Amino acid sequence: MNTRDQSICLWLVPFFGVLFLLGLAIFPGLFPPLSPTMGAEEVAAFYRENVAGIRTTMILFNVIGIGFIPFFMVIVVQMMRMGNPSRAFAYSYLSAAASGGTLFALADLAWLNAVARPDRDPQLTLLLNDLAWLSLVTPVGFIITQNLCLALGIYMDARPRPVFPRWVAHFNIVTALLMVPGAFAIVYTTGPLAWDGSLSFGLRMGTFALYIAVMFFVTRSAIRQQAEEERGVGLGLQAIA
Amino acid sequence: MNESVLNLGAAPGERVAAVPVVRNPKLDQWICYWSIPFFYVLFGLIFVLLARIMPPQSPTSSAADIVAYMQSPTLRWGIALLALTLGLASMASGIIVVQMQRMKGLSAALPYSYLAALAVAGVPGCLFPCFVFALGGLRPEYSPEIQVMLYDLGFLSFVGSLGVFTIQYLVFAIAIFLDERQIFPKWLGYLTIWALVTEIVAVPVWVTRTGPFAWDGLLSFWLGTAIFVGWEFLMCVCLYRAIKNQPIEELEHHGG
Numbered sequence: 001m002n003t004r005d006q007s008i009c010l011w012l013v014p015f016f017g018v019l020f021l022l023g024l025a026i027f028p029g030l031f032p033p034l035s036p037t038m039g040a041e042e043v044a045a046f047y048r049e050n051v052a053g054i055r056t057t058m059i060l061f062n063v064i065g066i067g068f069i070p071f072f073m074v075i076v077v078q079m080m081r082m083g084n085p086s087r088a089f090a091y092s093y094l095s096a097a098a099s100g101g102t103l104f105a106l107a108d109l110a111w112l113n114a115v116a117r118p119d120r121d122p123q124l125t126l127l128l129n130d131l132a133w134l135s136l137v138t139p140v141g142f143i144i145t146q147n148l149c150l151a152l153g154i155y156m157d158a159r160p161r162p163v164f165p166r167w168v169a170h171f172n173i174v175t176a177l178l179m180v181p182g183a184f185a186i187v188y189t190t191g192p193l194a195w196d197g198s199l200s201f202g203l204r205m206g207t208f209a210l211y212i213a214v215m216f217f218v219t220r221s222a223i224r225q226q227a228e229e230e231r232g233v234g235l236g237l238q239a240i241a
Numbered sequence: 242m243n244e245s246v247l248n249l250g251a252a253p254g255e256r257v258a259a260v261p262v263v264r265n266p267k268l269d270q271w272i273c274y275w276s277i278p279f280f281y282v283l284f285g286l287i288f289v290l291l292a293r294i295m296p297p298q299s300p301t302s303s304a305a306d307i308v309a310y311m312q313s314p315t316l317r318w319g320i321a322l323l324a325l326t327l328g329l330a331s332m333a334s335g336i337i338v339v340q341m342q343r344m345k346g347l348s349a350a351l352p353y354s355y356l357a358a359l360a361v362a363g364v365p366g367c368l369f370p371c372f373v374f375a376l377g378g379l380r381p382e383y384s385p386e387i388q389v390m391l392y393d394l395g396f397l398s399f400v401g402s403l404g405v406f407t408i409q410y411l412v413f414a415i416a417i418f419l420d421e422r423q424i425f426p427k428w429l430g431y432l433t434i435w436a437l438v439t440e441i442v443a444v445p446v447w448v449t450r451t452g453p454f455a456w457d458g459l460l461s462f463w464l465g466t467a468i469f470v471g472w473e474f475l476m477c478v479c480l481y482r483a484i485k486n487q488p489i490e491e492l493e494h495h496g497g
Contacts, residue, residue: 039382085266085492087342088273091356092335096328098360103368123384130376138324139368145328149335156269158494183325186375187317 003227006077009070010223013216016067019060027057033196034129036189043129044122051115058111065104068212072097075150075215078222083158089149096149100142107135133185137195140182140204147176147211163222171214178207266492270484273336277477280329283322291319292374295466297396297457300450304385307392311377320371327368334359340483341413343491344420351416355409362405370399400456401447403440410437425479436472439465 024030028050034043047054072093079090110132114125154162154169181192181199192199265271288295298310310316334356341352373395377388410433417430443461445454453459 036379083494084269085494086270086339087493088269088332088335088339090335091338092273092332095331095334095356095360098357099328099331099363102361102364106364106369123387126380127376127383127387130380131372134372134375134379138321138372139327141323141325141328142331143328144325145331149332152269152272180325183321186321186324186372186379189379 002230003223006074006223006226009074010216010220012067013071013212016064017212019064019067023057023060023064026053028053033201034133035196036130036133036185036194040122040126044118044125047114047125047129048118051118054111054115058108058115061104061108062112065108066101069097069101071212071216071219072146074219074223078163078219078226079150079153081222081226082153082156082163084153084156089153093146093149093153096142096145100139100146103135103139103142107132110135133195137182137185137200137204140179143208144176144179147172151176161225163225164218168215168218171211175207175211179204266489267484267487270336270339270487273332273339274477274480274484276329276332277336277473277480280326280333281473283326283329287319287323291315291322292371294371294374294396294399297400297462298392299457300393300396300455302392304389308377308381308385308388311374311388311392312381313378317375317378320375323368323371327363330359330363330367336484337413337480340424340480340487341416343483343487344416344422344424346421347416347419351412351419354412355416358405358409358412362402362409365398366402366405367399370395370402373398396456397446400443400462403443407437407440410434410440424483429475429479432468432472432475436468439468 029046034046038046076090076094076097079093080087082090084090110128114128114132118125150164151169151172154164154166154172157163181197182201182204184193185195185197185200188194188197188200191197195201293310293313293316298307302310338352338356341355342349344352373391377383377391377395383391414430414433414437417425417427417433442454443465446456446458446461449455454461456462
């Protein structure tokens with residue numbers, strides 16, 4: 001078995017990552033994010049005036065929205081190589097990653113529908129806008145579970161040469177904690193915990209981007225380690241024959 | 242993977258990472274296991290006390306009552322807590338799949354179906370309805386029509402997301418009946434069929450607003466909830482025994 005498939009999934013990360021950044025750069029409602037204190041008329045006017053920009057970003061996100069799933073599944077494969085007594089954490093990680101992806105897909109549909117009929121009742125545009133922002137910012141529980149399961153798997157990895165170094169476990173715990181405030185955008189409409197706030201939005205999105213970048217490199221090392229070990233096993237078998 | 246293969250991982254002379262001392266060889270399974278009671282205590286706190294989604298508000302509430310319910314001060318705190326912790330349900334699936342894979346006489350198709358069905362179920366059956374309630378609370382300025390629609394959408398998604406759970410119950414029951422090792426007792430399989438039936442009994446919530454089949458009704462809600470609570474509790478007991486009785490030699494890596 002070679003590791004080419006995993007490498008392909010891994011290299012989808014920079015590919016989709018660049019497209020994500022491009023989409024965000026052209027999204028009109030991001031710098032700064034649309035405030036949850038804007039009224040219906042104001043929000044509806046914003047959507048009316050920015051149909052093209054919102055549509056371009058959200059059609060792009062519709063197509064690439066769950067583009068990191070293959071990468072998360074490489075992490076699942078690497079978790080299954082760990083010296084853990086069972087695959088409980090790997091399966092938990094897989095399940096959490098799948099659930100988390102659906103929320104982003106839902107947010108995208110709400111945004112696209114908000115610009116599908118920009119002249120509809122402002123109350124309805126407001127509703128779609130709110131649903132989109134809440135679905136994007138607040139469901140942090142899934143990625144937090146992914147990170148905690150990965151960290152626990154690393155801490156319990158009994159291999160002489162662990163799949164991931166220990167600091168990756170610490171890193172996963174810290175990034176999980178930094179994403180906690182996102183959940184409270186459900187409660188607050190102003191201040192750092194609102195969906196446009198420095199903690200719920202800025203810190204959460206920044207942490208996620210950093211997390212993906214760091215995990216790209218450490219997962220690349222883990223795949224290389226696997227390839228090396230399997231070559232070693234191959235050579236060992238040849239020697240026996 | 243056997244130990245000789247594992248040892249090839251460390252090149253000669255390389256500093257070997259300290260092997261963590263695993264005092265409890267099933268620690269990973271126990272962590273996932275105890276996430277279940279922990280999550281259900283939180284679930285009770287969120288759904289019964291903070292958000293008051295269980296027992297459900299009445300399907301015949303007036304618009305004024307609906308708006309008042311959406312604005313209740315603890316509703317959104319409960320839902321924020323849910324957004325933060327719903328991922329724990331994934332750990333419950335993780336441990337159940339590990340134990341289902343020990344069954345004899347069946348492939349991984351049923352355990353994987355269980356995992357996939359629940360990965361789907363969490364959003365329409367739990368998080369989405371809660372988001373819908375949170376929206377109503379976040380925006381008092383929504384028109385009453387929208388508040389009423391959110392209320393209906395929330396309760397109907399919560400009580401009326403049926404198929405995602407019937408498939409979970411179906412594959413679990415089939416697995417128990419086929420299993421030649423009795424990892425879970427046969428009676429849990431029969432109880433699982435009852436849990437499945439309660440989902441079917443709730444079908445009329447989509448049609449009627451009053452009586453035993455409404456979303457707050459005696460059959461649709463109370464019977465289903467009573468059987469679900471019993472099922473979840475007995476499932477936890479059986480799962481505990483299954484993990485406890487798993488021979489150490491069966492573990493993939495037992496710290497050796």
